[in-house]
Amino acid sequence: MTLKSKIILLTVIPLLLATAIITYLGVTHAKSLTQQELALYEQRMIETRKQALKDNVAIAMSAIRPILNDPTLTTEQAKLKVRRLLTGLTYNEDGYFFAYTLDGVNLVHPTQPDFVGQNLLEFQDREGDFLIKNLIDAAKSGGGFHRYIWEKPPQLIQEDKLSYVVLIEQWGWMMGTGLYLDDIYRDLDIAQNTMNKNISNSLFTVLFVLGLTVTMVLLLGLFINLREHRLADARLKKLIQRFIRLQISERRKFSRELHDGINQLLVSSKFRIELVANKLRKGVQHDTIEADLQQAEHVIEQTIQEVRQISHNLRPTLLDDLGLEAALIGLLEQFSERTQIRVQYQLMPNLDELAEEVEITLYRLSQECLTNIEKHANAENVSLKIWLQKDALHFECRDDGCGFNPRDHASGIGVFNMRERLALIEGEFSIHSEAELGTTVRALVPSEIAMSGGQNEPT
Numbered sequence: 001m002t003l004k005s006k007i008i009l010l011t012v013i014p015l016l017l018a019t020a021i022i023t024y025l026g027v028t029h030a031k032s033l034t035q036q037e038l039a040l041y042e043q044r045m046i047e048t049r050k051q052a053l054k055d056n057v058a059i060a061m062s063a064i065r066p067i068l069n070d071p072t073l074t075t076e077q078a079k080l081k082v083r084r085l086l087t088g089l090t091y092n093e094d095g096y097f098f099a100y101t102l103d104g105v106n107l108v109h110p111t112q113p114d115f116v117g118q119n120l121l122e123f124q125d126r127e128g129d130f131l132i133k134n135l136i137d138a139a140k141s142g143g144g145f146h147r148y149i150w151e152k153p154p155q156l157i158q159e160d161k162l163s164y165v166v167l168i169e170q171w172g173w174m175m176g177t178g179l180y181l182d183d184i185y186r187d188l189d190i191a192q193n194t195m196n197k198n199i200s201n202s203l204f205t206v207l208f209v210l211g212l213t214v215t216m217v218l219l220l221g222l223f224i225n226l227r228e229h230r231l232a233d234a235r236l237k238k239l240i241q242r243f244i245r246l247q248i249s250e251r252r253k254f255s256r257e258l259h260d261g262i263n264q265l266l267v268s269s270k271f272r273i274e275l276v277a278n279k280l281r282k283g284v285q286h287d288t289i290e291a292d293l294q295q296a297e298h299v300i301e302q303t304i305q306e307v308r309q310i311s312h313n314l315r316p317t318l319l320d321d322l323g324l325e326a327a328l329i330g331l332l333e334q335f336s337e338r339t340q341i342r343v344q345y346q347l348m349p350n351l352d353e354l355a356e357e358v359e360i361t362l363y364r365l366s367q368e369c370l371t372n373i374e375k376h377a378n379a380e381n382v383s384l385k386i387w388l389q390k391d392a393l394h395f396e397c398r399d400d401g402c403g404f405n406p407r408d409h410a411s412g413i414g415v416f417n418m419r420e421r422l423a424l425i426e427g428e429f430s431i432h433s434e435a436e437l438g439t440t441v442r443a444l445v446p447s448e449i450a451m452s453g454g455q456n457e458p459t
Helices: 003-068 075-088 131-140 182-282 286-314 317-321 324-339 356-377 413-424
Strands: 095-101 106-108 144-152 157-168 173-180 342-347 381-389 392-399 428-434 438-446
Touching (some): 003 157, 003 182, 075 106, 095 131, 131 144, 131 173, 144 173, 157 182, 182 286, 324 342, 324 356, 356 438, 413 428, 413 438
Antiparallel strands (some): 095 173, 144 157, 157 173, 381 392, 392 438, 428 438
16 A cells, blocks of 8 residues: 555545544434423423413312302301302313312312212322322422323313312312323424424534545545655755764864874884884894883873773763663763853752663753853853653753753754754753853653652752
8 A cells, every 4th residue: 555545544534534533422402402492492391381270270269269268158158159150260272170089088079070079089190199098198298299190172182281289277178170281292392393303404404514525635635645745855864864974073183083092002012012013023122112112001001091082982881880860870970070160950869760762861861961061151150950750751941041042053064963852762852042141951851751759859
């Protein structure tokens, strides 16, 4: 599979998945909102019906109260008059009032007069609800509501009904009225069908828009990916060229050190030894020969020092012999002694437990910072800190020198080397500098790469 095909797949598949997920979530959320809206609508309608029932019962009680308080009527006369009043008291098309004794005997039932005089305490609706018992309990509790199933006139079809009842205490009657809820559910069904239709229309609209958007994004993504691919190739070529130049520069430097330093010293030693051999063959005095041998020994010692310096530049032996902490302290002390710049350092405990590639990176980073300070900063004080905090290893080198503009030196070989060294161990690198305010070099390495465990910032 070609790179372009992979880019196309990497562009199309996430878009298709995102489209499917967004569509699914949108439809699900719309249906959820629909159910919530319908539930709120049903609740509001039920509350409206409850208030209407309360108002109707209050009107009935207002009509009954004069009879209850009429001293000219006997109890039986008053009861008879109230039953007649409730029987003839209706509202809307199917609204009526009913009354029961607390024993469950029906006293008033305009739509089903056959129930009058019957004990309906054990009567159940089709769902097994003892509705008369529950209505009496609601009335005894100071008045209340109860939902049940009852036959709706005139067809006497069983429908869901909500009733509100109160207690006529002086006679021990339960009186109330109810409203059928079938019209509410009919309106809810109409509203749900309308909302479902709107959701379907919206879904088709969204799918059309998403399809158009996906097509546009796909084309744009392909264009951008191809463009980025070309830019990435250009950046990669540039990076490879910089690394090749760096490698050539390092090899040239190494070759120059070998040719101009070690090679010249070895040649000088060879000439001294040949001179001693010639003098021995000619029988020259031993004092002269001894002086030549001492000179050859001095040249060889210089050669050894040159070899050690080159080896140290490749990898400091102190890192292997004494560890990172001792190597950094030695580096800082040599820097301070050589430049007369005051140095302060704070190094975390267990510094020598870092991974090998992190050790050499921190050492080279410190070395590069000190080299730049010595050459360019004109500083009086330098501070070096290394600590582990919040799952990351932190490095900071600060000086109070003349500062510079980091943008002007962002592509310098020193900054490039530091940045690339940090990138190799998945670290982050930054430089902050202002004129006359010094320079701060910071680096951060994830702790799982640097070491196991953690320490706080040194104080």
